[in-house]
C-alpha cells in the first residue's frame with residue numbers, strides 16, 4: 001500500500017472540522033478520484049495529503065512513514081488548480097524547479113537536471129515548447145507543463161487538483177490519457193480532484209465522494225452510480241453504457257435537479 005489514511009481530521013477553525021474521520025488507501029499505480037460539491041473540502045484534502053496543510057489528528061502512512069506531522073513529503077508531486085504565473089519563465093526553467101521538489105528559485109540547476117527535464121517534456125509530447133514563455137501558452141499546454149514540473153522529482157504519488165478544468169474536450173482527453181499512461185506504464189499512483197464523473201470513470205480505479213457530514217469510498221463502478229449523484233450532488237441522472245471502438249464507455253446524462 002503506498003498511502004493509507006486512518007481517521008484523519010482537519011479544520012481551519014477550532015472545533016469546525018472540514019474533513020472528518022477520513023480513511024482510505026491507495027496502491028501503487030492506482031488512480032483515486034475525489035469528488036464533491038464546491039467548497040466541500042476536496043482541495044483541503046489534497047493539501048493535507050501533500051503536507052501543505054497539517055492534519056489535526058489521525059494516521060497518514062505514505063511509503064511506510066507516518067507523515068501526519070511532516071513539513072515536506074518527498075516523493076509526492078503536487079499540481080495545484082490551474083493558475084496564471086506572476087512571472088514569465090521559459091517552460092524548461094519552470095519545469096526544472098520541480099527537480100528538487102520545491103519552488104526553490106535560488107538553487108542553480110545543473111545540466112543533468114535539464115537533461116531530465118528534456119526527457120520528461122519529450123515523454124509528455126511538449127518538448128517543442130521547452131523554450132516558450134509560460135505566459136504565452138494555452139491553458140492545455142500550461143497544465144501539461146505543471147504536470148511535467150511535478151514529475152521532475154520522480155514522485156511515487158501525483159496529486160492533481162482539477163487538472164482538466166478550463167480545458168477544451170481534446171485537451172481534457174490529452175491530460176487524462178497522460179495521467180492514465182503514467183499510472184499504467186510507470187506505476188505512479190494518482191489522486192485527482194474532478195467535477196467530471198464521465199472523465200474520472202475513464203481513468204480512475206477508486207473514488208471518494210465527500211459531503212459535509214459523510215463520504216463514500218470504493219471501486220469506481222460501485223461509487224459512481226445514479227444514487228451517489230443524487231445523494232451527493234442533488235441531481236437526477238441516468239448512467240448509460242455506450243460502445244466506442246469495441247469498448248464499453250459508461251457515461252452519465254444529467255437530467256435535472
Ligand SMILES: Nc1ncnc2c1ncn2[C@@H]1O[C@H](COP(=O)(O)OP(=O)(O)OP(=O)(O)O)[C@@H](O)[C@H]1O
Pocket residue numbers: 012018036037038039040041042043044045
Ligand atoms: N485558508 C483557508 N482558511 C479558512 N477557510 C478555508 C481556507 N481555504 C479554504 N477554506 C474553506 O474550506 C472549505 C473547503 O474549501 P476547499 O477549497 O477545500 O473546497 P473544494 O471542495 O476544493 O472546493 P471547489 O470544488 O470549489 O474547488 C470552503 O468552505 C473554504 O471556504
